[in-house]
Amino acid sequence: MLRVEGLSKRFGGIVAAYGVNLEVHPGEILGVIGPNGAGKSTLLNLLSGLLRPDAGRIEFLGEEITQAPPEVRTWKGLGRAFQIVQPFPEMSVWENLMVGALYGKPGTGLKQAQRVVEEVIALTGLAPKAQTPAGELTLLEDKRLELARALATRPKLLLLDEVMAGLRPAEALEAVELIRRIRASGVTVVFIEHLMPVVQALADRVVVMDYGQVIALGHYDEVAANPRVREAYLGRAR
Amino acid sequence: MIAAAILLLALLLPSLPLGEWRAFLLDTAQFAFLTSALALAWDLLARSGQLSLAHGAFFGLGAYAAALSAPALGTLPALLAGGLVAALASFLLGLATLRLHGMYFAIATLAFSEVMRTLVLKAQFTGGSIGLPVQPAFSGAFPLGSYYLAVAVLALSAGVSLLLSRGRWHYAMAATRQGEAVARVLGVPVVRVKLLTFGLSAFLGGLVGGVYAMKTLFLSPYDAFGLGRAVEALVVPIFGGLYTTSGPLLGGLIIVGLETWLRLRIGEGYLVIYGLVLILAILFLPRGLVGLFRKGVGRA
Numbered sequence: 001m002l003r004v005e006g007l008s009k010r011f012g013g014i015v016a017a018y019g020v021n022l023e024v025h026p027g028e029i030l031g032v033i034g035p036n037g038a039g040k041s042t043l044l045n046l047l048s049g050l051l052r053p054d055a056g057r058i059e060f061l062g063e064e065i066t067q068a069p070p071e072v073r074t075w076k077g078l079g080r081a082f083q084i085v086q087p088f089p090e091m092s093v094w095e096n097l098m099v100g101a102l103y104g105k106p107g108t109g110l111k112q113a114q115r116v117v118e119e120v121i122a123l124t125g126l127a128p129k130a131q132t133p134a135g136e137l138t139l140l141e142d143k144r145l146e147l148a149r150a151l152a153t154r155p156k157l158l159l160l161d162e163v164m165a166g167l168r169p170a171e172a173l174e175a176v177e178l179i180r181r182i183r184a185s186g187v188t189v190v191f192i193e194h195l196m197p198v199v200q201a202l203a204d205r206v207v208v209m210d211y212g213q214v215i216a217l218g219h220y221d222e223v224a225a226n227p228r229v230r231e232a233y234l235g236r237a238r
Numbered sequence: 239m240i241a242a243a244i245l246l247l248a249l250l251l252p253s254l255p256l257g258e259w260r261a262f263l264l265d266t267a268q269f270a271f272l273t274s275a276l277a278l279a280w281d282l283l284a285r286s287g288q289l290s291l292a293h294g295a296f297f298g299l300g301a302y303a304a305a306l307s308a309p310a311l312g313t314l315p316a317l318l319a320g321g322l323v324a325a326l327a328s329f330l331l332g333l334a335t336l337r338l339h340g341m342y343f344a345i346a347t348l349a350f351s352e353v354m355r356t357l358v359l360k361a362q363f364t365g366g367s368i369g370l371p372v373q374p375a376f377s378g379a380f381p382l383g384s385y386y387l388a389v390a391v392l393a394l395s396a397g398v399s400l401l402l403s404r405g406r407w408h409y410a411m412a413a414t415r416q417g418e419a420v421a422r423v424l425g426v427p428v429v430r431v432k433l434l435t436f437g438l439s440a441f442l443g444g445l446v447g448g449v450y451a452m453k454t455l456f457l458s459p460y461d462a463f464g465l466g467r468a469v470e471a472l473v474v475p476i477f478g479g480l481y482t483t484s485g486p487l488l489g490g491l492i493i494v495g496l497e498t499w500l501r502l503r504i505g506e507g508y509l510v511i512y513g514l515v516l517i518l519a520i521l522f523l524p525r526g527l528v529g530l531f532r533k534g535v536g537r538a
Contacts, residue, residue, distance in 0.1 A: 048423055074425035082423075088416035099413040102406055103425035110405060153425055 001026045001188055002047070002078075002157055007056035009042055009212075016042035018212040020056070024157065029179070029189045031203030031220075033196075035232065039212040040192045041083060044159050047190075048080040049073045061156070075106055079155025083162040083192070085142040087134035093145055094130045097121065097152045104153025116152055123181065124148040140171050144178075151182065158182065160191035164198055176201050208232070240484040241396045244491070248389045252382055264385055266498050268453060271388040272446050274490025276467070277474035278395035279442035281486045282402065284475065286435040287415030289340065292331065292347035293443050294468030295354040296324040300444025301451040301462045302364055305372040308452070313376050317387070317448040324444025325437045327354070332436040336429060339418070348468075355463035369458035372451045384453040391445050392487075398438065399483040411435060412481075443471075477519050479526025488527055 002024040009017040016039045024030055032040050045051040047058060049070035057066045065073055074080075088096050097120055101113035108116070121127050124144045129137065134145060143163055150158055160179070164172045176198055183189055193199050199206060199220060206223045208216040210232040216223045223229055248271060256263050280293050304320030311319060335346045358364045365371075375383035402408065410431045413421040422428050451457050470493075478489020496515065500508035523529055 050419060050423070070419075070422040071425045071427055074423060080423045082420065086417050086420045088413055088420070090416055091412060095409065095412075099409045099421065099426065100424045102409055103413075103421075103427070105425070149424060 001061060002190075003059040004047070005057050005059075007043070007046055007058065008054050009046055009051060010054060015039075015212045017046060017053070020209075020212075020214055022207060022214065022217075024188060024190055026188055027183070027186070028204045029183055029191070029202050031199045031206045032190065032192045032209065033194070033199055033206060034209035038209040040209055041161055042212070043209065044080070044161050044190075044192060047073075048078065048159055071103070074104055074153050074155075077154070077156035079104070079150040079153050079158045079187075081146045081150040081158070081160050081163055083165060085139075085146045087137070087142060087145055087149075089133070089135035091134055092131050093126055093134055093137070093141075094121070096134050096145060096149055100149045100152030101154075104155075116154065120148045120152045123151070123185075124178065139166055143167065143175070147175075147178065147182075151187075155187060157188045157190065160189060162192050162194060164193060164195055172198055241400065241487055244487060245389065245393050245396065248392065249386075252385065264382075266494065268385050268388045270491045270494035271392040272450055272453075273470060273474060273494050274487050275388070275392045275395040276443055276446045276471045277478070277486035277490050278392075278399045278483065279439045279446065280471040281475040281480065281482075282399060282442070283435050283439035284472075285402070285411040285415060285481050286432050287339070287418065288335075288432060288436065289344050289472070290347045290439070291344050291465075291468045291472070292328070292350050293439075293471035294463055294465060295347075295351040296328060296440040296443030297447035297450070297467055297471075298358065298459070298463035299327055299354060300324045300447030301457050302358060302370065302447075303444070304448030305370055305451040305457055306363070308373055313383070313387075313452065317445055317452075320448035320451075321441040321444040324447070325441040328436045328440030329433060332433045336432060348465075351463060351465065351468060355459050358463060359459040364459070365457075367459065369456055372455050372457060374455060375449075375452040384449060387449045387452065391442070391449050394445070395442050396483055396487055398442065399486075402435075403481075403483060473516060475526075477516060477523075477526060479528035482526070482528050485526050485528045492527070 004020055004022040007017055007020040020043060032043065034040050042051065046053050049068060052067065057064060060076060060078055065076065088099065094117060097117040098113055101116040102108050121130060124147060126141065126144055126148055129141055137145060147163055164175050167175060172195060179189060179202060203220055205218060206220050207214055208223055208229045215232060216226045216229045248267065251267055252264060276293060276297060280290060283290050300320035300323065303323035304316045307319045308316035331347065331350050335343050338346055359367055375387055402411065410426050413424065413426050414428050414431050418428055447462065474489040474493055475486040477493060479485025497512055500511050504511060
């Protein structure tokens with residue numbers, strides 16, 4: 001579905017991504033883990049088009065999108081939710097979602113966009129907050145809005161950047177359920193996460209990054225047992 | 239509603255019994271309409287997050303282009319030409335400023351204004367620093383010609399402003415203003431939104447300049463490209479209420495009315511009071527004049 005070959009990006013002397021190869025299969029949930037500064041968010045920014053790579057290529061649904069601007073990737077079905085929630089603060093929750101619904105797919109009319117928003121709002125449990133200004137939401141609601149807004153663009157593949165960060169365990173569990181429901185509706189998910197129980201519960205496969213490189217890829221248990229991973233990541237965390 | 243009422247009143251004003259003040263009132267009203275229209279044009283661009291100091295230049299370009307082409311083209315095509323020249327200039331400026339935000343964008347547009355004024359000042363065909371006489375609207379066939387042109391430009395600006403404050407465009411512009419990177423990731427064609435609003439805003443600014451030229455019958459680079467006009471274009475919407483149609487519309491009428499009244503009453507030094515009123519308004523009416531009437535959540 002998504003194929004990444006030799007993707008590299010440096011910022012001055014810092015190599016944020018180096019020769020990253022990755023393949024995302026349709027329908028899976030792929031977790032991306034790694035210590036702070038491993039290049040996870042850079043990878044997501046490269047995939048969503050906010051950064052352009054120095055080298056390598058990205059292919060989505062058989063089309064090369066390496067140089068495509070972010071909005072074009074969204075139109076093709078590559079959705080993105082941000083780690084630091086950035087709602088449009090002067091808009092209500094409803095209006096925030098309308099932006100994604102109207103512009104996520106070219107040619108969407110107002111009526112159709114409203115139907116999309118209604119669906120997404122029901123799925124994410126934001127209905128009671130529909131008319132609340134986005135600047136007045138709690139963190140959990142903010143995170144839901146971030147997710148809902150990405151869903152409103154009707155992605156085939158959804159990139160999630162630490163959508164659980166800052167949530168309490170019970171809230172994180174709720175979010176896990178939500179992501180499962182999203183996958184069940186036919187959306188492939190790639191997510192960055194720090195909370196290991198969440199990764200274990202959600203991910204079909206796990207990618208481990210360190211110093212901008214992919215150092216392991218596989219099922220959670222395999223990856224967790226990998227000595228290189230333990231050294232780079234799990235070991236350091238203990 | 240407010241816009242429709244004001245426009246109706248503007249149309250009827252010349253036929254009301256205004257007594258000995260008639261000519262003065264109509265002149266003042268006409269300048270107020272042009273001020274409101276320029277403010278509406280500025281506000282349009284501000285909705286997409288671009289705070290311009292170039293609206294004096296768009297006004298000036300429109301004024302000069304209309305003045306220079308009017309003898310050959312006639313009044314209405316000349317006005318159109320003025321708008322198009324301003325729009326073209328804004329397109330080129332917009333391409334250069336696409337990646338700039340906030341203060342940096344404002345500074346770039348200020349520099350653009352200065353360059354434009356210098357060019358007009360130094361050129362031969364514009365009359366340079368001596369200035370440029372302009373023929374009246376419709377060669378003076380209708381005494382109220384330029385008055386009704388001002389009403390028409392105001393109606394057009396208010397109409398465009400209302401149209402773009404709802405539906406798809408409202409969402410695209412507000413999203414671009416409130417979070418450009420996020421807007422792009424949600425599929426908003428940000429570059430197109432910014433360039434189109436820039437072009438439209440400058441076009442309207444150019445029209446205003448053209449009508450102004452046909453009213454004052456004389457242009458000088460200092461007047462037409464003055465920084466004061468660029469500042470007024472942004473003060474009026476802030477005073478009246480940003481990102482609204484009735485805000486810049488009412489704001490222009492009130493500010494020009496107030497300024498004229500103060501100048502009559504106080505004469506020299508009226509600007510002190512005028513400035514004080516503006517400062518107080520901005521301090522105590524953070525959402526502008528129209529914010530007074532709209533409690534709760536405003537439309538984004």
